[in-house]
Amino acid sequence: MKLQFLGTGSGMPSKQRNVSGLALVLPKVTWLVDCGEGTQHQMLYTKVKPRKVTAVWVTHLHGDHMFGLPGFLSTRSALDGTDPLTVYGPKGLKKWLEATLRVTGSHLGYELNVIEFTDGDTFEQDGHKITVRKLEHRFPSYGFRVTGPEKPGTLRVDRVRELGIPSGPIYKTIKEQERFEYEGKWYDSKEYVTEPTPGKIVAILGDTTPCENARLLAEGADLLVHEATFMESEQPLARKYGHSTTREATTLAKASAVGQLIVTHISARYVGREEEFEQEVVSDFPSSLVATDFLEYTVGD
Numbered sequence: 001m002k003l004q005f006l007g008t009g010s011g012m013p014s015k016q017r018n019v020s021g022l023a024l025v026l027p028k029v030t031w032l033v034d035c036g037e038g039t040q041h042q043m044l045y046t047k048v049k050p051r052k053v054t055a056v057w058v059t060h061l062h063g064d065h066m067f068g069l070p071g072f073l074s075t076r077s078a079l080d081g082t083d084p085l086t087v088y089g090p091k092g093l094k095k096w097l098e099a100t101l102r103v104t105g106s107h108l109g110y111e112l113n114v115i116e117f118t119d120g121d122t123f124e125q126d127g128h129k130i131t132v133r134k135l136e137h138r139f140p141s142y143g144f145r146v147t148g149p150e151k152p153g154t155l156r157v158d159r160v161r162e163l164g165i166p167s168g169p170i171y172k173t174i175k176e177q178e179r180f181e182y183e184g185k186w187y188d189s190k191e192y193v194t195e196p197t198p199g200k201i202v203a204i205l206g207d208t209t210p211c212e213n214a215r216l217l218a219e220g221a222d223l224l225v226h227e228a229t230f231m232e233s234e235q236p237l238a239r240k241y242g243h244s245t246t247r248e249a250t251t252l253a254k255a256s257a258v259g260q261l262i263v264t265h266i267s268a269r270y271v272g273r274e275e276e277f278e279q280e281v282v283s284d285f286p287s288s289l290v291a292t293d294f295l296e297y298t299v300g301d
Helices: 039-043 069-078 093-103 157-162 169-176 212-218 232-241 246-255 274-284
Strands: 002-007 021-025 030-035 053-057 085-089 112-116 122-125 128-134 142-147 179-182 185-188 201-205 223-227 260-264 288-290 296-298
Touching (some): 002 039, 002 260, 021 201, 030 039, 030 069, 039 069, 053 069, 069 085, 085 093, 093 112, 128 212, 142 212, 232 246, 246 260, 246 274, 274 288
Parallel strands (some): 053 085, 085 112, 201 223, 260 288
Antiparallel strands (some): 021 030, 122 128, 142 201, 179 185
């Protein structure tokens, strides 16, 4: 999985950061997580192709996370995108999106499905499992735990050769079948294949204050993408507006034993204070990055 950050600011766009937008590039398709105003403009500076986007996951219905959606959907159609697309989001998204497309006379050249989720829902798409959890914000906001597909074990060639089996089509049979036969004798394939490798886990949180569901989403994740709208000294502001601080993000990362933390949704008040902001994050959790627009990060192979 590769993440391409398209917008890493909060509330409104600035010259340094656009509002929320993130592309999750999978082996065959691409998903978007949030689609704030201008997201499709940001794509023009990346390799993200609108026609390859098959799903959009909206964390919540605040404008800085979804006002770019109608424009993106229309552009995808204008670029001859014909594959179906599914938009997932909280209750109210379907009504808003249908009204917007209808009132603006927007006609899409592909099948659009809108699925409204709730806390605890799980989905399977493109070999990935997505778990949805409700977070704590001033407005219903959600986070996602994306678990990639398990990688099959590899053939233990040394053990196979001990049986006198030469390389050939039977190697494929051993890897794919529970049992195999050689010279009239049957063997359990698991004895000759390494254990499968668990799929990589990425947790992506919408706007939130610290809460139990955030911990459930983040637990043991290879990567946690967490908002950090404010520095720790402005914790009262964070609480007033339903956001998290740098220290609250790093505290969750440490408690959840995540492999990597990337903080995003950063207030424009820190323009010119980037080094100070980054130092507060990295000093508390060294395996951290402060997201910038167009940052790419790959999880796994």
